[in-house]
Amino acid sequence: MFPRPIQQAPRASRIAYQVALPVALLLWLLPLLGVAMTSVRPASDLAQGNYFGMPSYLAFENYADVFRNSPIAHYILNSFKVTIPTVIGCLVLSCMTGFALAIYKFRSNLLVFFLFVAGNFVPFQILMVPVRDLTLSLGLYNSTLGLALFHIAFQTGFCTLFMRNFIKALPFELIEAARVEGVSEVRIFWFIVLPLMRPAIAALSVLIFTFIWNDYFWATVLTTSAETQPVTAGLNSLNGQWVAAWHLVSAGSIIAALPPVVMFFAMQKHFIAGLTLGAVK
Amino acid sequence: MAALTLVNVTKSFGKTDVIKGVDLEVQTGEFCVFVGPSGCGKSTLLRMIAGLEDVSSGEVMINGARVNDVAPAKREIAMVFQSYALYPHLTVRDNMGLALKQAGQSKAAVAKSVDHAAAMLALEPLLARRPSELSGGQRQRVAIGRAIVRTPKLFLFDEPLSNLDAALRVATRIEIAKLHRDLDATMIYVTHDQIEAMTLADRIVVLRDGRVEQVGAPMDLYNDPDNTFVAGFIGSPMMNFLHAGALGMRSATMGVRPEHLAISRTAGQIEGTVSHVEKLGGETLVYINTATQGLLTVRLFGEHDYRVDETVQLTPEAARAFHFDAAGLRLR
Numbered sequence: 001m002f003p004r005p006i007q008q009a010p011r012a013s014r015i016a017y018q019v020a021l022p023v024a025l026l027l028w029l030l031p032l033l034g035v036a037m038t039s040v041r042p043a044s045d046l047a048q049g050n051y052f053g054m055p056s057y058l059a060f061e062n063y064a065d066v067f068r069n070s071p072i073a074h075y076i077l078n079s080f081k082v083t084i085p086t087v088i089g090c091l092v093l094s095c096m097t098g099f100a101l102a103i104y105k106f107r108s109n110l111l112v113f114f115l116f117v118a119g120n121f122v123p124f125q126i127l128m129v130p131v132r133d134l135t136l137s138l139g140l141y142n143s144t145l146g147l148a149l150f151h152i153a154f155q156t157g158f159c160t161l162f163m164r165n166f167i168k169a170l171p172f173e174l175i176e177a178a179r180v181e182g183v184s185e186v187r188i189f190w191f192i193v194l195p196l197m198r199p200a201i202a203a204l205s206v207l208i209f210t211f212i213w214n215d216y217f218w219a220t221v222l223t224t225s226a227e228t229q230p231v232t233a234g235l236n237s238l239n240g241q242w243v244a245a246w247h248l249v250s251a252g253s254i255i256a257a258l259p260p261v262v263m264f265f266a267m268q269k270h271f272i273a274g275l276t277l278g279a280v281k
Numbered sequence: 282m283a284a285l286t287l288v289n290v291t292k293s294f295g296k297t298d299v300i301k302g303v304d305l306e307v308q309t310g311e312f313c314v315f316v317g318p319s320g321c322g323k324s325t326l327l328r329m330i331a332g333l334e335d336v337s338s339g340e341v342m343i344n345g346a347r348v349n350d351v352a353p354a355k356r357e358i359a360m361v362f363q364s365y366a367l368y369p370h371l372t373v374r375d376n377m378g379l380a381l382k383q384a385g386q387s388k389a390a391v392a393k394s395v396d397h398a399a400a401m402l403a404l405e406p407l408l409a410r411r412p413s414e415l416s417g418g419q420r421q422r423v424a425i426g427r428a429i430v431r432t433p434k435l436f437l438f439d440e441p442l443s444n445l446d447a448a449l450r451v452a453t454r455i456e457i458a459k460l461h462r463d464l465d466a467t468m469i470y471v472t473h474d475q476i477e478a479m480t481l482a483d484r485i486v487v488l489r490d491g492r493v494e495q496v497g498a499p500m501d502l503y504n505d506p507d508n509t510f511v512a513g514f515i516g517s518p519m520m521n522f523l524h525a526g527a528l529g530m531r532s533a534t535m536g537v538r539p540e541h542l543a544i545s546r547t548a549g550q551i552e553g554t555v556s557h558v559e560k561l562g563g564e565t566l567v568y569i570n571t572a573t574q575g576l577l578t579v580r581l582f583g584e585h586d587y588r589v590d591e592t593v594q595l596t597p598e599a600a601r602a603f604h605f606d607a608a609g610l611r612l613r
Contacts, residue, residue: 171364171366173362173364173366174366174368176331176333176353176360176362176366177360177362177366177368177427178368178379179332179333179352179353179354180331180332180333180353180354180356180358180359180360180437181354181359181379181380181383181427181431182354182355182357182380182383182384182431183354183379183380183383184354184383187383191379191383192368195370196369196370275369275370276369277369277412277413278367278369278411278412278413278414278415278420279365279366279367279368279369279412280362280364280365280366280367
C-alpha cells in the first residue's frame with residue numbers, strides 16, 4: 001500500500017515526523033496566534049512596545065471596546081448583506097447552468113462551458129477600473145447590492161464548473177428513467193437532480209461563503225463608507241492616519257473570523273458520500 | 282392493432298451506421314424479444330423506440346401515431362433499465378409513485394396504484410426502504426414495479442436480468458412471463474441471452490449488425506432458421522456446421538444440432554477423438570475433434586462415459602439437418 005502508514009516507517013523517520021509536525025503546525029498557526037494574543041493585550045502594552053511578549057493582563061474588554069468604539073456590528077451586518085445574497089445567487093445560478101451543461105447536448109455546449117471556466121482565469125485586478133466605472137454608472141457604487149451582484153457574476157463561473165462536473169458524474173440513466181416516466185425536465189431538475197446535489201451545494205456554499213466573507217480587495221474597491229463596508233474593509237479603517245488600534249483590529253478580526261467557522265459546522269452534516277448508492281448497479 | 286410499427290428505421294452516430302433499416306410490427310399484447318450478440322444495435326433500437334435516441338430516418342409509430350418527434354415523456358411507455366436506475370434519495374414507495382404524483386394524481390390514487398403493483402411483485406415489505414437497502418434482485422423488482430404502476434401502452438426492457446445471478450435470473454424471468462400474462466400488455470424485451478429470448482417471447486427478432494436477420498416464434502426460429510447466423514444463435518449448445526461437400530452433399534454447409542449427431546464407438550461417417558466431456562447429469566456434452574470437420578459437439582441425454590482422446594465415429598441425422606448455400610442462406 002502506498003503511502004505507507006507512518007507507524008510502519010523506520011524509527012528515525014517516525015521521530016522526525018513527530019518533531020516536524022508540531023513545529024509546522026505552530027508555524028502555520030503563528031499569525032493567527034499572534035492576532036489572538038494581540039486581541040487580549042491592553043492598549044498600554046502596545047504603547048510601551050510590548051508587541052510579542054506576554055500581555056501584562058488579559059484585556060477581554062477589547063472585545064467590548066471594539067463594539068463600543070467602532071461600527072463593527074454594522075460592518076458585520078454589511079458582510080452578511082453581501083455574503084448571503086452572493087451564496088444564494090451563485091448556487092441558484094450554478095445549479096441551473098450546471099444542469100443545462102451536464103444534461104443537454106447542444107452544439108455550443110462545450111464552448112459555453114469553456115467560457116464559464118475561462119472567466120476564472122481572468123485576473124480580477126485588471127477588472128478593478130472597469131467594474132468600478134460600471135457600478136458607478138449603474139448607481140450601485142458604494143452599496144452592498146452592487147458588491148453582491150459583482151461577486152455573483154464573478155463566482156458563478158467557478159460554481160458552474162463545480163456543479164456541471166458533479167451533475168455529469170450522476171448516473172444519466174436516472175434522468176432517462178424519469179424522462180421515460182413522463183416527468184417534465186423542470187421537475188427532473190427539482191425532484192431528481194437537486195436532492196442528489198446536496199453534498200455539492202453544501203460544499204460550495206461553505207466555500208463561497210468563506211471566500212466572499214474574507215474578500216478584502218473588492219470590498220475596498222466598491223465600498224467607501226461605514227454604511228456599506230463589509231467587516232474586512234471596515235476593520236482596516238480602525239487604523240486611522242494617527243492612531244493604530246491594533247488590539248481592537250485584532251479583537252475585531254477574531255470576531256469576523258467566526259461566521260465562516262460556524263458555517264462550516266452548520267453544513268458539515270450534508271457532506272455525505274454515497275448519496276447515489278443503490279441507484280445503479 | 283399494431284402497438285408498435287417501425288418503418289425502415291435507421292440510426293447513425295456520425296459516420297457509423299448502427300441501425301441499417303429495420304421494419305417491424307409488434308401486435309398489441311405481444312411479447313417481442315430483440316436478441317443478438319453485443320454491438321448488434323438491439324439496445325439502440327429499444328432506445329429509439331423509447332425516444333432516448335433520435336431516429337436518423339424512417340418512422341416509429343406507437344398505436345398508429347407517428348412519434349419520431351414526440352418526447353419520451355409523452356410516448357406513454359415504461360422502460361426497465363439494465364442498471365435499474367432507481368432514484369436513490371426516494372423510498373421504494375416514492376420511486377414507484379413518482380410518475381403518478383408528477384402526473385397530478387391524488388395521494389390516495391397514487392397509493393392505491395403503488396400498493397397494487399407492489400402486491401403483484403411481493404414488494405410490500407420493502408416499500409419504506411431506500412434502494413441502497415435492497416439486494417440486486419429486489420432493486421430490479423422495484424424497477425419493474427415502477428414500470429407497471431403506470432399501465433403504459435408499451436413496456437420496454439433493456440437487458441433487465443443481466444446484472445442478476447443465475448438463480449435469480451430464472452426466478453425473475455418467470456415473474457416477468459407471469460406479469461405479461463396478468464397484464465396482457467405489449468412488451469419489448471432486449472437480451473443477448475437466447476434462453477431468455479426462447480422462454481419469454483411470443484416472437485423473437487434476431488438482429489445482427491443493425492439488420493433484422495429473422496423474425497418469428499421461438500420454435501419457428503429453432504426449427505426453420507433462415508440462415509446460418511440464426512441457426513447458430515438460437516439453440517444451446519450451438520449448432521454444428523459441417524462442410525457438406527466432404528459428406529457428398531450438394532449444399533455448401535450442413536447444420537446439425539448437437540442432439541442430432543449420433544455418436545458411436547464402432548461405425549459412422551466422421552471419425553474424431555474426444556477432446557472434452559461435460560457431464561451435466563441430465564445430459565452429457567461431448568466435444569470431438571475431427572480431421573475433416575473441426576470441433577463438433579454432441580449432446581447425449583442421460584449419463585455417458587466417454588474418455589478424452591478416445592476415438593469415436595459420428596453420423597449426422599440427415600432428415601433433421603439444415604442445408605445452407607455458400608452465403609449462409611438456407612436451402613429449402
